[in-house]
Amino acid sequence: MTEPAPVYASGVDHERLTAQLRFILEVDKLKRILRRNLLVDGSRRENDAEHSWHLALTARVFAEYAPQGTDIEHVVELLLVHDIVEIDAGDTFVYDTRMSASQAERERVAADRIFALLPKDQATYARGLWEEFEARLTPEARFAKAIDRLAPMLANWHTDGGTWVQYGVTKDQVLEKVRIIAEGSEALGSYATALIEDADRRGYFSRK
Amino acid sequence: MTEPAPVYASGVDHERLTAQLRFILEVDKLKRILRRNLLVDGSRRENDAEHSWHLALTARVFAEYAPQGTDIEHVVELLLVHDIVEIDAGDTFVYDTRMSASQAERERVAADRIFALLPKDQATYARGLWEEFEARLTPEARFAKAIDRLAPMLANWHTDGGTWVQYGVTKDQVLEKVRIIAEGSEALGSYATALIEDADRRGYFSRK
Numbered sequence: 001m002t003e004p005a006p007v008y009a010s011g012v013d014h015e016r017l018t019a020q021l022r023f024i025l026e027v028d029k030l031k032r033i034l035r036r037n038l039l040v041d042g043s044r045r046e047n048d049a050e051h052s053w054h055l056a057l058t059a060r061v062f063a064e065y066a067p068q069g070t071d072i073e074h075v076v077e078l079l080l081v082h083d084i085v086e087i088d089a090g091d092t093f094v095y096d097t098r099m100s101a102s103q104a105e106r107e108r109v110a111a112d113r114i115f116a117l118l119p120k121d122q123a124t125y126a127r128g129l130w131e132e133f134e135a136r137l138t139p140e141a142r143f144a145k146a147i148d149r150l151a152p153m154l155a156n157w158h159t160d161g162g163t164w165v166q167y168g169v170t171k172d173q174v175l176e177k178v179r180i181i182a183e184g185s186e187a188l189g190s191y192a193t194a195l196i197e198d199a200d201r202r203g204y205f206s207r208k
Numbered sequence: 209m210t211e212p213a214p215v216y217a218s219g220v221d222h223e224r225l226t227a228q229l230r231f232i233l234e235v236d237k238l239k240r241i242l243r244r245n246l247l248v249d250g251s252r253r254e255n256d257a258e259h260s261w262h263l264a265l266t267a268r269v270f271a272e273y274a275p276q277g278t279d280i281e282h283v284v285e286l287l288l289v290h291d292i293v294e295i296d297a298g299d300t301f302v303y304d305t306r307m308s309a310s311q312a313e314r315e316r317v318a319a320d321r322i323f324a325l326l327p328k329d330q331a332t333y334a335r336g337l338w339e340e341f342e343a344r345l346t347p348e349a350r351f352a353k354a355i356d357r358l359a360p361m362l363a364n365w366h367t368d369g370g371t372w373v374q375y376g377v378t379k380d381q382v383l384e385k386v387r388i389i390a391e392g393s394e395a396l397g398s399y400a401t402a403l404i405e406d407a408d409r410r411g412y413f414s415r416k
Contacts, residue, residue: 009399028248040236053261191217
């Protein structure tokens with residue numbers, strides 16, 4: 001844990017600011033959590049922080065494909081915090097069933113620690129965002145999750161199959177993720193389906 | 209330029225979606241633009257994409273220090289796009305006066321190319337965000353810029369002076385950046401001043 005600078009600023013609640021700084025410094029670690037998928041140019045693996053930025057921007061660009069009435073600002077908020085628990089829990093590859101089984105518990109423990117660094121009101125709010133994202137009960141959470149599932153598909157298609165090829169993923173496994181995209185956005189679900197059919201023609205999926 | 213997958217999705221304006229995808233794929237390059245400052249743990253240089261994520265999140269955590277009436281969602285929007293021009297123009301170190309002279313023109317040319325990848329309505333909007341950030345005429349832009357200036361100070365303080373030491377930066381040069389922080393947020397300006405005084409006591413600034 002990196003401790004904030006021990007300085008006092010006039011006119012500022014020192015304890016509150018220190019808690020906020022502790023959180024801001026702690027989440028810097030998200031920049032070192034590597035995902036399985038590569039950058040679009042294939043040069044290296046993507047990290048969770050830059051991934052989160054890309055999703056937030058993508059959500060804004062694709063706002064028109066969200067169901068009517070979806071609050072895009074709230075979608076962005078969800079995406080900014082959605083992977084923070086991976087600082088402790090690590091990135092779980094979506095096609096790794098063994099790790100996925102313990103994922104929920106590991107991430108809950110991580111949320112307990114990391115969001116609690118913030119002042120209490122903000123901690124409750126930020127943790128609520130993460131829980132909302134995971135539960136997918138709101139249109140905003142479903143759209144955010146759709147963007148989160150679509151992004152690695154784009155990266156995989158543009159890197160000759162990427163992690164699909166590397167880990168021997170089957171078309172059926174990917175179509176399950178497409179269903180999650182369609183639940184968040186009809187248009188993006190339709191696009192993802194077309195993308196997967198094309199990837200299949202190119203032989204990117206395992207036949208096992 | 210990475211071309212989007214040549215696939216057609218039913219019920220989607222193909223030309224529009226392709227333009228959006230071209231932009232989304234292009235900005236992936238921001239993950240490879242390195243800044244001068246290091247991560248908080250000192251392990252490597254920070255890239256523009258993960259930096260933008262960190263700022264957007266920091267803006268939300270520090271929302272209470274923005275002047276009353278500041279639209280924080282809009283601040284986040286500004287921060288998500290504020291560095292995209294650096295894909296072409298590169299990162300300009302804030303204390304490099306020679307590069308700073310040509311920076312405005314290089315970034316304008318970059319904005320002309322990159323934002324224009326989007327459909328026309330979105331291109332105009334996104335470019336407007338970048339211009340608003342640069343002009344600092346709105347409370348949102350001033351607060352966004354304050355966060356952008358404060359972040360590397362936090363990183364420098366936590367890495368034994370970081371780029372201040374590495375490039376022989378003087379206290380006066382840094383205090384000029386503190387002024388920009390104070391213009392966006394009185395409280396954060398006050399904090400930055402205290403942080404710089406402490407950094408000075410620790411001998412992080414050049415006496416030249």
